[in-house]
Amino acid sequence: MTATAIPDLSRATDLLRDLLGERLLVPADADFATATRLWNAAVRREPVLVARCADAAEVADVVRIAHRCRLPLSVRAGGHDWAGRALRDGGVVVDLTGMRxxxxxxxxxxxxxxxxxxxxxxxxxxxxxxxxxxxxxxxxVGLAGLTLAGGYGPLCGRFGLALDNLLRADVVLADGREVTADPAHDAELYWALRGGGGNFGVVTRLTLRAHRVPAALAGMVMFGLDEAVDVLRGYRDLIAEAPDELTVMAGFLPGPQGEPLVFVCPVHAGADPGEGERYVDRIRAFGRPLVDQVASLPYEDVLRMFDGGMVDGNHYLLRTRWLPGLPDGAVEALVAAARQVSSPYSAIALHHFHGAATRVGAADTAFGLRTAHSLVEVIAAWAPADPAGPHREWADATSVALAPYALPGGYPNLLAPEETDRVLLAYGANVDRLRRAKRRYDPEGVFSAVPTLPEVRGAG
Structure with missing residues (x-):
């Protein structure tokens, strides 16, 4: 390492203290451990400074100071990335958690x-x-991180991905400049932000299209593991013909007796509640429901259904696949994975991509897959005292078993940092344009965000 590349932590600390006062945290501060703790306790990163910013101007100053003092940078908004890319060893954390x-x-x-x-x-x-x-x-989950890389959710069929609803973003670039990205201003950055993740700057504000949905028919129907094959086959047939208003999750969640249960989670956000009820009745007929809790709910309460799914302090590792369909081989692989689960905390979720999300042009945003599919999320979770090996092996084996039925790539928000080959495949024909945007807006690779893009210098 040359002398000019040596980080100047002392100078950075002085400059940031002048800027932020007590909102700059150093390892000796009582709040530092909390500020650098993530929900996934498997993440072990040791940043050296946490800059708690109050507005975009402070974010810009922090970015400039970190660059001037040659310290690596990370951005913590929601901090929900399972791989912990909100923190970097030896780095400055641009902490946005107070900007809500x-x-x-x-x-x-x-x-x-x-x-x-x-x-x-x-x-x-x-x-x-x-x-x-x-x-x-x-x-x-932080709305910025969710939106920038995708945003599968209960309204996907009716209104598209979260990123399809992004109208404008205010961004601090790697050199500290503050810019606005929308169709009329920095349109190339606007394109790249919708799918390319946090790789181009710090997004300090987003304007999103809102929709009038006073309530949705939603809930959870759960069945025993012995009925899982029939339930997933029924789910396959249902999502093949579901209207835009109906988006349905499925998968496996921990059961009270330690054995996973297969779940189906419908969200019908249409004007006709009778149509929604007919689909729910069809789901009930997949088997013999052990849990049947479906009701008309405010959307805020729809999101509460998975509040207990992630336990802060446990260890997590995720794997993901895109399935263009759900053939019997994939169904059998999923059920086998549920039967072989290595921990009572682990889960598998299938997210439904259809409807409005498929009617966005493949080149209109950076997001690379616009055909109907299921996103499989394999969630290995275990207690901190457990060895990681068996749980990693379960997640990896599940991913391998699904690979013959999967599309190239995978959802960038869930891919591991080392899976850069799959990240590139995920963007398909958009990858070269995305890498040019990375080189244009962040030529020195200041932002190592979600997804982890490979080295871009010299990329075409």
């Missing part, structure tokens, strides 16, 4: 959120107006 302001414009039909807002923040603010934004399935 939400503004609702009912007349314009928009919701504008600061960079640290969660999906729950946005949905709660829209609820008095009967407005929702497209989100993922969990309230605590």
């Amino acid at each position: 302001r939400v503004e609702v414009d009912p007349d314009a039909g928009t919701v504008t959120v600061a960079g640290g807002a969660t999906a729950g923040d946005a949905v709660a603010a829209g609820r008095p107006h009967g407005l929702v934004v497209a989100t993922g399935t969990v309230r605590t």
